[in-house]
Amino acid sequence: MYIGALDIGGTKTIVAVVDEKGNIYKKEKFSTNTSDIYAHLDYCACVLRNLLKQLNIDERALSGIGVTLPGIVNSEKGILINAPYEKWENVQVSAYLSDMFHSISIFCENDVNACAIGEQFFGIGKKYENYIWMTVSTGVGGAVVNDSKLVKGMNGFAGEFGHLKVEYDDPDICPCGQAGCLEAHGSGTAISKAIEKRVRKEPSFGEAFNTALQKQDASGCAYLAKSGNKIAVQIFEQTGEYLGKGISYCVNILNPQAVIIGGGVAASLDLLLPGIRSAIEKYTFKPMQDIEIVATPLGYEAALLGAASLVLQGKEQIHGNEGAK
Amino acid sequence: MYIGALDIGGTKTIVAVVDEKGNIYKKEKFSTNTSDIYAHLDYCACVLRNLLKQLNIDERALSGIGVTLPGIVNSEKGILINAPYEKWENVQVSAYLSDMFHSISIFCENDVNACAIGEQFFGIGKKYENYIWMTVSTGVGGAVVNDSKLVKGMNGFAGEFGHLKVEYDDPDICPCGQAGCLEAHGSGTAISKAIEKRVRKEPSFGEAFNTALQKQDASGCAYLAKSGNKIAVQIFEQTGEYLGKGISYCVNILNPQAVIIGGGVAASLDLLLPGIRSAIEKYTFKPMQDIEIVATPLGYEAALLGAASLVLQGKEQIHGNEGAK
Numbered sequence: 001m002y003i004g005a006l007d008i009g010g011t012k013t014i015v016a017v018v019d020e021k022g023n024i025y026k027k028e029k030f031s032t033n034t035s036d037i038y039a040h041l042d043y044c045a046c047v048l049r050n051l052l053k054q055l056n057i058d059e060r061a062l063s064g065i066g067v068t069l070p071g072i073v074n075s076e077k078g079i080l081i082n083a084p085y086e087k088w089e090n091v092q093v094s095a096y097l098s099d100m101f102h103s104i105s106i107f108c109e110n111d112v113n114a115c116a117i118g119e120q121f122f123g124i125g126k127k128y129e130n131y132i133w134m135t136v137s138t139g140v141g142g143a144v145v146n147d148s149k150l151v152k153g154m155n156g157f158a159g160e161f162g163h164l165k166v167e168y169d170d171p172d173i174c175p176c177g178q179a180g181c182l183e184a185h186g187s188g189t190a191i192s193k194a195i196e197k198r199v200r201k202e203p204s205f206g207e208a209f210n211t212a213l214q215k216q217d218a219s220g221c222a223y224l225a226k227s228g229n230k231i232a233v234q235i236f237e238q239t240g241e242y243l244g245k246g247i248s249y250c251v252n253i254l255n256p257q258a259v260i261i262g263g264g265v266a267a268s269l270d271l272l273l274p275g276i277r278s279a280i281e282k283y284t285f286k287p288m289q290d291i292e293i294v295a296t297p298l299g300y301e302a303a304l305l306g307a308a309s310l311v312l313q314g315k316e317q318i319h320g321n322e323g324a325k
Numbered sequence: 326m327y328i329g330a331l332d333i334g335g336t337k338t339i340v341a342v343v344d345e346k347g348n349i350y351k352k353e354k355f356s357t358n359t360s361d362i363y364a365h366l367d368y369c370a371c372v373l374r375n376l377l378k379q380l381n382i383d384e385r386a387l388s389g390i391g392v393t394l395p396g397i398v399n400s401e402k403g404i405l406i407n408a409p410y411e412k413w414e415n416v417q418v419s420a421y422l423s424d425m426f427h428s429i430s431i432f433c434e435n436d437v438n439a440c441a442i443g444e445q446f447f448g449i450g451k452k453y454e455n456y457i458w459m460t461v462s463t464g465v466g467g468a469v470v471n472d473s474k475l476v477k478g479m480n481g482f483a484g485e486f487g488h489l490k491v492e493y494d495d496p497d498i499c500p501c502g503q504a505g506c507l508e509a510h511g512s513g514t515a516i517s518k519a520i521e522k523r524v525r526k527e528p529s530f531g532e533a534f535n536t537a538l539q540k541q542d543a544s545g546c547a548y549l550a551k552s553g554n555k556i557a558v559q560i561f562e563q564t565g566e567y568l569g570k571g572i573s574y575c576v577n578i579l580n581p582q583a584v585i586i587g588g589g590v591a592a593s594l595d596l597l598l599p600g601i602r603s604a605i606e607k608y609t610f611k612p613m614q615d616i617e618i619v620a621t622p623l624g625y626e627a628a629l630l631g632a633a634s635l636v637l638q639g640k641e642q643i644h645g646n647e648g649a650k
Contacts, residue, residue: 154580165608169493178611249489286503
């Protein structure tokens with residue numbers, strides 16, 4: 001089975017041909033044309049056709065095309081309702097792509113939600129019926145899966161873990177305009193800010209980055225922490241503590257089996273875990289503390305495979321409905 | 326349609342005969358025999374039979390019996406797994422009652438979850454597909470309804486809003502052993518403690534209760550607040566602020582349409598609302614702030630009608646499954 005996968009982000013887009021086992025046959029990565037989303041969809045279609053041609057696969061052999069988008073998506077209608085950073089509104093993604101790919105089903109979803117679905121088909125989510133997904137990257141995003149189904153809420157906003165308040169005493173301002181959000185304290189950006197603060201107090205910490213030829217960011221800090229730098233270790237523990245507070249809220253409300261963490265910072269989950277576990281012990285209702293915290297096995301391809309999984313989920317739902325008729 | 330409803334609490338039990346519209350034909354309230362749950366179930370059965378006799382209704386005319394219980398319930402098997410305060414464990418409620426009421430279906434559920442289901446059949450929950458239920462009483466409990474279905478989580482613990490952390494700076498100890506829980510800051514018990522603290526600082530506040538012939542508790546404080554006592558108003562605002570923090574966590578995670586509030590303190594929702602709204606503005610992600618906060622229209626009968634609704638829900642599910650076959 002061949003699947004077209006379009007992972008459209010606010011900065012980069014990846015187009016790929018994937019199969020039902022998650023094998024990626026060919027992919028191409030390029031900048032997102034944020035100024036004209038319809039022209040960008042044209043280009044994505046063109047790239048997908050090119051990849052199919054290189055693979056010698058007839059377009060009609062595609063089981064479907066899955067598309068992830070960086071905003072609020074009405075997945076039933078295939079419309080991107082709103083992507084605030086890119087200023088996209090009411091983009092008729094499915095209808096537009098259907099015009100180009102006749103008789104091929106198109107499935108759209110918010111990128112973070114798609115990651116959560118991708119785990120069910122290709123990742124560790126197969127093990128769980130109830131879990132939450134957290135993207136810890138520049139910002140913090142999330143998705144909730146209950147009884148193997150995505151929880152979307154009233155407007156499709158469910159899973160906004162990034163705006164859970166985790167610091168009331170000395171809160172940093174979040175891009176959303178509020179203060180003390182998890183995104184402002186437990187993200188990659190927050191790690192960079194924490195480094196900056198510490199370097200100002202202790203210039204030797206800044207020199208440690210230079211000596212190790214590392215940037216003063218989350219990835220450089222992880223390098224130092226793994227080399228035993230105590231301040232770097234502390235920064236990850238503090239960041240983990242904030243993430244653990246947010247996770248505790250989710251656990252008290254949802255009683256999930258697992259938290260699956262993706263995004264760039266997930267690569268340093270071992271450094272975050274002491275803080276996360278300490279917060280869970282303090283802030284999660286005791287009978288619910290037995291929760292697995294795991295990094296996605298899908299790494300940087302979580303969203304792309306999430307896009308592919310939308311097609312598999314869609315086929316299952318159609319099949320399921322037919323079975324019930 | 327006649328329904329048997331058993332609302333078994335840790336202190337009081339109510340047994341009633343109800344119909345599918347929520348009319349309560351007859352009910353009897355008595356103390357719960359916490360030392361012997363099976364003897365208590367015997368007694369409940371006896372009371373129900375008595376009520377039916379008084380109403381001249383044949384037992385076989387019952388469509389089912391719904392039972393609410395104050396602990397973790399496996400509702401599929403009809404087992405009360407654990408009720409920590411009463412020290413009940415692995416009580417085979419459905420099997421035991423089935424032995425007494427042959428051929429009548431028995432449905433069991435946790436009391437707070439049942440309240441949330443009761444709203445769908447008899448209360449304001451008919452208006453919503455996605456909502457949360459909060460019991461604000463001696464403690465704080467909760468339930469999550471997503472796509473008109475109860476969210477239960479891994480062990481049936483979902484909805485433990487009472488143990489969301491809402492005070493990190495000057496946290497009070499919660500009966501659960503942790504500090505800063507919503508139950509320790511936003512419950513009826515918390516209001517009583519807040520009154521105590523203020524009376525110690527300002528004895529005139531204590532005199533105001535005496536003058537008004539009111540007890541120094543949540544209900545007395547509501548009386549004073551409604552009479553314009555500023556300290557009493559402040560206590561409700563502060564309590565509302567804590568509840569609003571907990572609600573904000575729920576909203577950011579679940580994006581519900583509404584919060585339905587029940588329990589004794591719900592009668593004073595108008596006094597809590599300024600604090601709740603102020604917290605929602607500060608702590609809820611902006612696009613999700615448009616949420617209704619309403620008191621249950623079912624008042625003190627929310628759990629009893631919740632018990633009755635379990636039978637209606639059970640019949641719907643059986644009917645639904647048969648329809649799909």
